[in-house]
Amino acid sequence: MGFDQYHEPPEELSAQTRTFARICASLEEESQAIGWYQQRISVEADPDARAIMEDAQGEEFKHFAMNLEFLLRRTPRWRAICEGVLFKDGDIVEHGEAAEAASEDGGGGGEDEAGGEDDASLGIGGMRGAGQ
Numbered sequence: 001m002g003f004d005q006y007h008e009p010p011e012e013l014s015a016q017t018r019t020f021a022r023i024c025a026s027l028e029e030e031s032q033a034i035g036w037y038q039q040r041i042s043v044e045a046d047p048d049a050r051a052i053m054e055d056a057q058g059e060e061f062k063h064f065a066m067n068l069e070f071l072l073r074r075t076p077r078w079r080a081i082c083e084g085v086l087f088k089d090g091d092i093v094e095h096g097e098a099a100e101a102a103s104e105d106g107g108g109g110g111e112d113e114a115g116g117e118d119d120a121s122l123g124i125g126g127m128r129g130a131g132q
């Protein structure tokens with residue numbers, strides 16, 4: 001991927017924002033790998049080969065989850081919206097619209113978009129995950 005995860009001059013970005021962008025790039029790559037494995041598994045006739053691919057896809061699920069959790073700990077509004085959408089039955093779009101609206105009303109627990117400079121917020125995000 002090189003340095004193309006940055007859309008602004010890297011030297012103008014904080015260390016936190018560069019890290020945030022790197023993890024976003026990793027999240028994208030893990031998602032892409034999950035989709036590639038899904039395609040390979042769907043066409044593979046050899047059960048032994050398919051088992052290896054399924055095991056590898058499981059690793060990518062884990063990598064995706066870890067990257068996402070890292071980002072959500074540092075982005076309270078994103079976390080709040082995910083909490084309103086993920087692991088819920090019912091209409092996904094309705095949950096998404098409601099969670100976004102709630103976050104606009106200040107229900108997001110603060111703003112620290114894209115790994116900004118708010119170190120206090122970073123600490124809150126870290127503590128949230130540590131206690132679970």
Ligand SMILES: [Fe+2]
Nearest residue numbers: 030059060063
């Ligand atoms: Fe991976």
